[in-house]
Amino acid sequence: MELELEGAGYFLYHSIGQYPNKAQELSAALQRYAEVWGTPNDSQWPFVLTQQSRFIELWTALIGAEAGTLTTASNVTGALYSLIGALPAHHLRGKRLLVAGDCFPSLHFLLSGLQERFGFTLDTVPLRPGASWVEDEDVIARWDETVGLALLTHASSTSSHLCDLQALVAHARKTGSLVGVDVTQSVGIVPYSVSDPAVDFTVSSTLKWLCGTSGAGILHVAQPLLEKCQPELRGWFSQPNPFSWDLDKFAYADDVRRFDNGTPSVIAALGSVPALEWHASQDPQELLAHNRRITGSLIEAADALGFALATPREATQRGGSVMLRLPAEIDTGKLVAELRSKAIFVDCRGQILRLSPGNVTKDEGLSGLVAHLKSISGTRA
DSSP states (O other), X not given: OOOSSTTTTBOBTTTOOOOTTHHHHHHHHHHHHHHHHTSSSXXXXXXXXXXXXXXXXXXXXXXXXXXXXXXXXXXXXXXXXXXXXXXXGGGTTTSEEEEETTSOHHHHHHHHHHHHHHTOEEEEEOOOTTOSSOOHHHHHHTOSTTEEEEEEESXXXXXXXXXXXXXXXXXXXXXXXXXXXEOTTTTXXXXXXXXXXXXXXXXXXXXXXXXXXXXXXXXXXXXXXXXXXXXXXXXXXXXXXXXXXXXXOOOOOSSGGGGXXXXXXXXXXXXXXXXXXXXXXXXXXXXXXXXXXXXXXXXXXXXXXXXXXXXXXXXXXXXXXXXEEOOTTSOHHHHHXXXXXXXXXXXXXXXXXXEBOOTTOOHXXXXXXXXXXXHHHSOOO
């Protein structure tokens, strides 16, 4: 099947988001950077730091953060490491750090390696036998006053299960735990605000539903936790005045700039500004409605073809993706390649087929995907 519209068969927003004219706008932004950076004058740093500030401004508005509480990071793992290394010791030492078993693996790898050094015990809430995601009630059942910090995954990358932030954060306040949220797989498609419910920190990237570049992560730290943090990863940009070079008078900036460190890496933020500006110009309800219509059709097709869902059925309980559990006899590598040859782009994690439609995904792509799944299902819709 020939798809008439470019991107109509794109189902990879859980990986890299797309929007109309992305290549041209990204190219223009990087070309402008090259022109400024390659000109022998003194305009380089004013230009790139202004672009970095614009990136921060757009993110701050997106998640309803206070000015001075959000900064850039190279990735989500780096952002979390910086936060862990900045916390006053009493939050972690001798405590449990709670995560769900369907958190993003990179974060679990980081935390498991830090527990001895920072004196906490990593407590991973397991999935129930045969389940595709960790139930919120199981997280709450493991969560008492011995938990110093809980890291919540807003939407799972393997099931798109959307955790109940209101209930979980309310429980955190009862136990006195710090609570942070990884919104990488939800922000930009599902509404999220750092103040509703109020969380202590948020980490994310700009890659997925926000359609930005790799390397454009963020860290948000709410007051009053922010003013108590002293990041061990620090440098000249952690100061109120980066150009204060008195070796004996280092002091942290009084805002989130204390989480900055050495010379800033600005290209990823600069390259993501066009995508963030495009996203800010869209109606978020229309973006979500488009996604919900296509994902609803995917669930209907899966039911008709006999494929098991690895995603919550209720729209309010999932992010922007639909995951299907394919039978063991289906060669998922072959399936992805066959769909790619038809300009339909998906991916698999083991036997889990991940489908994430966004603004460029069209009905033509949906029809082509469903037709191919029907051809391998052995059933008739």
